[in-house]
Amino acid sequence: MEKLTPNWSSIESVPENYIFPPETRPGDIEIPISHSVPVIDLSEAHSVDRTNTIQKIIKAAEEFGFFQHYDAYLITILLQDDISGLQVLKDGEWIGVEALPHAFLINIGYALKIISNGKLQSVEHRAVTNSTHARTSVAFFIAPSGDCFIEPAQDLIDEHNPPIYTSYKFKEFLSRLFDKHGDAEKVLKSFEESDGIL
Ligand SMILES: O=C(O)CCC(=O)C(=O)O
Numbered sequence: 235m236e237k238l239t240p241n242w243s244s245i246e247s248v249p250e251n252y253i254f255p256p257e258t259r260p261g262d263i264e265i266p267i268s269h270s271v272p273v274i275d276l277s278e279a280h281s282v283d284r285t286n287t288i289q290k291i292i293k294a295a296e297e298f299g300f301f302q303h304y305d306a307y308l309i310t311i312l313l314q315d316d317i318s319g320l321q322v323l324k325d326g327e328w329i330g331v332e333a334l335p336h337a338f339l340i341n342i343g344y345a346l347k348i349i350s351n352g353k354l355q356s357v358e359h360r361a362v363t364n365s366t367h368a369r370t371s372v373a374f375f376i377a378p379s380g381d382c383f384i385e386p387a388q389d390l391i392d393e394h395n396p397p398i399y400t401s402y403k404f405k406e407f408l409s410r411l412f413d414k415h416g417d418a419e420k421v422l423k424s425f426e427e428s429d430g431i432l
């Protein structure tokens with residue numbers, strides 16, 4: 235873990251040239267409400283004949299976009315073109331993230347949320363298609379290996395900040411995720427110190 239976050243507690247600011255002044259930052263986009271988003275029961279994906287579920291997902295992805303989820307790994311580095319489509323869920327509402335060409339968008343994954351002892355939040359997000367312009371995005375996932383132990387970084391733990399999560403092997407997270415049919419919230423809860431219930 236020390237190798238992953240060597241100077242964590244001493245980092246206080248972001249270099250100036252990495253910061254866009256507020257007036258040049260992209261804004262939020264208003265999201266039209268859709269009542270026709272399909273709901274697909276992913277528990278069927280465990281049955282012997284998964285083809286039907288997979289076809290439903292492919293069709294929904296083509297017509298609507300990429301379903302809502304949290305990223306599971308450390309960070310996702312996302313490169314978008316200038317067609318917006320990414321949306322994040324905040325206070326129960328979907329907010330469109332205006333695309334910023336030539337910039338990377340960094341999403342925090344669950345593993346990093348745990349390493350930061352809950353200081354860094356993972357955000358629920360989705361990507362939607364639009365009927366007039368094709369959109370391309372490239373996601374690069376930085377993932378721990380399956381045998382890597384994920385736990386709150388020692389530098390962030392003291393008497394006032396007890397660890398919120400237990401230590402676990404990353405492959406254990408992935409296998410619980412499959413057991414819980416992709417419900418990452420439930421899985422994360424099972425790794426909380428106060429919970430520990432599978
Ligand atoms: O295309 C996008 O903007 C998001 C893709 C995404 O969320 C993912 O690959 O995890």
Ligand SMILES: [Fe+2]
Pocket residue numbers: 303304305310341359
């Ligand atoms: Fe994602």
